[in-house]
Amino acid sequence: MSLQSVQEPRSESPLSRERIVATAVELLDAQGLDGLTMRRLADRLGSGVMSLYWHVDNKEDVFDLALDSVLEYRGPPQIVASQDWRGEVVHMLEDWRASMLRHPWSASLLPRRALGPNILSRLELLSKTLSRAGVADADLNVAIWSLWNYVMGATITRANFDLSDDGGAATQQRLARLSERYPRIERSRLLLDNDWDGAFRKGLGFLLDGLAPRQ
Template sequence: MAAKSSKRSQRTGASVPEPRGEPPLSLDRIVATAVELLDAEGLDGLKMRRLADRLGSGVMSLYWHVDNKEDVFDLALDSVLEYRGTIGSQDWRADVLHMLEDWRASMLRHPWSASLLPRRALGPNILARLELLSKTLSGAGVADADLNVAIWSLWNYVMGATITRSSFDLSDADRASGQQRVEHHYPTIERSGLLLDDDWDGVFRKGLDFLLDGLAPR
C-alpha cells in the first residue's frame, strides 16, 4: 500500500514521451480517456490494451502512471464524482438538494459509475462531497447521533434512484401494455398510473423532499 501511494506521488504531473503526433501521456489524459471508454463501452470495455490504443500509446507506458486496471477504475470513478458546485445559500435544504441532484446527474451521465461506486474504496472527490453534505446537515441542526443515518439514507436514495433510472428501459408501448394488465386487478396502481409515470426528475425531487422533511430539526 505504501508503495502504491509513493508511486502516485511520483507520477503526478509526469509525462512519458509518445510517438510524434500524439500528446504527451499524463495521468490526467489517461483518466479522461478511460472515462470516455467507460462511457462508450461500459465496465467490461475497459481493457488496458484498448485504453492504450485510444491513447496512441504502448501498454507498458500506462504503468508509469497507474498501477493496474483497478487503479484506473478508482481514478475514473472519482473523477466523474467531483462536486464543482458551491453552497452557502443560507438555505440548507436548497444546498442539500443541489448536491444530491448534481450527484445523481453525474452518475446518469456516466451510468457505469452507479454500479461501480459500491464496490470501490471511496476516493477524495466523493469523500469531499460526503464531508460537505455532512457539514451542511450538521449546520442545519442534525444531531451527531443521527448524522450517519441521515447520510446513508440519502446515499441509498440517490444510488437506488440512479440505478433504477439508468436500467429502466420501457417504451411507451410497454408502459401502456403494463397499465392494461393491472386494470381491474390492482386498483390502487391503476388509479395512480404508476406504470405510466416517467417523470423521473420530478419523482426524484419530490421523494427527496419527503426525506428532507424527516431530517428537518424539530
C-alpha cells in the same frame, strides 16, 4: 499507486495520468465496465500497454480514478452565504445523481470501490451542511446513509428501467384487465409515470422533512 497525487517518473511518452483517466471515462461511457481493458485503453491512446503503467498501477487503479473524476462537485454556480440548508442539500444530491446518470457505469461501480477524494469531499460537505442545519451528531451517520441510499437507488433504477412508451402502454393495459387485483397501481398509472426528475426531488423532500430538526 494511490488516488492521491504523486510525482510521476519521467518518460518519453506523451501520456499523462489525466489523459489516461479522461480516455478511460470515454471508453466506459461508450462500452461500459466490461469494455474497459488496458489493451483497449492503450489503443485509444495510441500507446503501448506497458507505457500506461508509468502512470497507473493497473486496471483497478484506472477504475478508481475514472470513478472519482466523474464525481467531482464544484458547488452551486454562485456561492453565497445562505441559511437554506435544504436548497444546498438538494443541489448537492441532484448534481450527484446527474453526474452518475451521465456516466451510468458509475452507479454500479461506486458501492464496490475505494472512496476517492471527490466523493469524500461530497460526503464531508453534506455532513457539514446537515450539522449546520441542526442534525445531531448521533443521527448524522444515519442521515448521510439514508441520503446515499436514496440517491443510489434512484440513479440505478433510472439508469436500468428501460420501458418504452409502447411497452409501458401495453403493461398498463394488462394492469387494467387486472384492476381488481392491483387497483391502486392501475389507478395511479404507475408504469406510465416518467417524471423521474420530479419524483426524485419530491421524494428527497420527504426525506429532508424527516431530517429537519424538530422544534
